[in-house]
Every structure is written in C-alpha cells, then in structure tokens.
Amino acid sequence: MSPNPEKLPDGLVQAAQKTSSATLAAGALKKKRAPTLYAIIAIKLLKGLLFVGLAVMAYTLSDNDLPAEYRHLLHFLRVNPERKFFADLALQIGQLTEANVLWAAAGTLVYSLFSLVEGTGLLFRVSWACWLAIGESAFFIPIEVYELVHRANRERFPWVVFGILVINVVIVWYLLQNRHRLFRHHHPHHHDAR
Numbered sequence: 001m002s003p004n005p006e007k008l009p010d011g012l013v014q015a016a017q018k019t020s021s022a023t024l025a026a027g028a029l030k031k032k033r034a035p036t037l038y039a040i041i042a043i044k045l046l047k048g049l050l051f052v053g054l055a056v057m058a059y060t061l062s063d064n065d066l067p068a069e070y071r072h073l074l075h076f077l078r079v080n081p082e083r084k085f086f087a088d089l090a091l092q093i094g095q096l097t098e099a100n101v102l103w104a105a106a107g108t109l110v111y112s113l114f115s116l117v118e119g120t121g122l123l124f125r126v127s128w129a130c131w132l133a134i135g136e137s138a139f140f141i142p143i144e145v146y147e148l149v150h151r152a153n154r155e156r157f158p159w160v161v162f163g164i165l166v167i168n169v170v171i172v173w174y175l176l177q178n179r180h181r182l183f184r185h186h187h188p189h190h191h192d193a194r
Helices: 010-031 035-061 066-077 084-094 098-123 127-154 159-182 188-192
Strands: none
Touching: 035 098, 035 159, 066 084, 098 127, 127 159
16 A cells, blocks of 8 residues: 555655655766866877877887888888987987897887776776876876976977877866765765764
8 A cells, every 4th residue: 555645744745856866867977977087088098098109119120220221111101311309219220229129119019008998997986097197197297387388498399299288188187076976885884974
C-alpha cells in the first residue's frame, strides 16, 4: 500500500522534493562533460605518440650515416643548408655517435611512456594521474620562462616556447582548480567527510 502524496504532511513533501532535486543535480553533475580535461588528455596522448615515433626513428637511424641522412633531408625539403642554423645543426649531428643516439632514443621512449600513462590515467580519471600531470607541467614552466627570457633578448620572439608555456600554465591551473570535481568519484570517503 503506497501512501497518497496528497495526504502527506507538508514538511515530508518538501523534504522529498529537496531530495529529488539534489538527486537530479548530482546526476547532472555526474553527466557533465569536461572538454578542457579531454583536450588535456588529447595533448598528453598525442605527445606520447609523437615521442614514441621519435624514439623509433632515432633507433632506426642510429647506425646510419647521420650527416648524409641530414643532407638528404635538407635537399628533400629544399632548404638552404648554408644558412647558419642548418650549418650549426649539421656540425652537431656530425658529432653524434651511435651510442649517443641509442641513449637519446631510450630516454625519448621512457618519456613517451610517461606521457601515455599520464594521458590514460586522466582518461580513466585516476587521481594520481591528475597529480602526475600537474607535476610534469609545472616542472617545465620555469624552464620555459628561462628560455623565453633568454631567447627573446637575442632573437625574435619565440612564439613556440610561449605557446607551450601557456599550455602548461593552463593545464596546471585547470587541474588544480578542478581536481576534486573531476576525480571525486574515486574518493567517496573524501566527499562524505565534508
């Protein structure tokens, strides 16, 4: 036998309405999308895949004649190899050994796996991945500021470094501001303690 809502006391009806409203609000919050988080996940996963590709490329080129490969690349891209930047880069490439390239490939692969794990963790909204993303992005901010200050004085404004700095600042700020909302369902005891 179910109670007739018209015969319930007003306080009980209001409490039921508040509970119903709170349930609807919680459902709306749970279903709310986080497009900025998805953009951060995409950045992390794409960066990881890019560095995996670089690591594989460095590994496959490690036993090749790198100066000849570099000249071939410049010729393919129709770039003037006598420009100062490309000439300086050719000198640096000429000094690389196979062991150095293999170490660089291994380091790049480790870093790429770090980014892929971080992006996957954020995708599943695991709280440690949030802290990992905050820590990694915050780590590079002082380096980028240093590069921005030093390169801006000698050359034209380094827009790429500035863009990466802005992205890292946004990632750190967004994840710090929204970590409880985005990762709340993994810590139910934290929500109940409030």
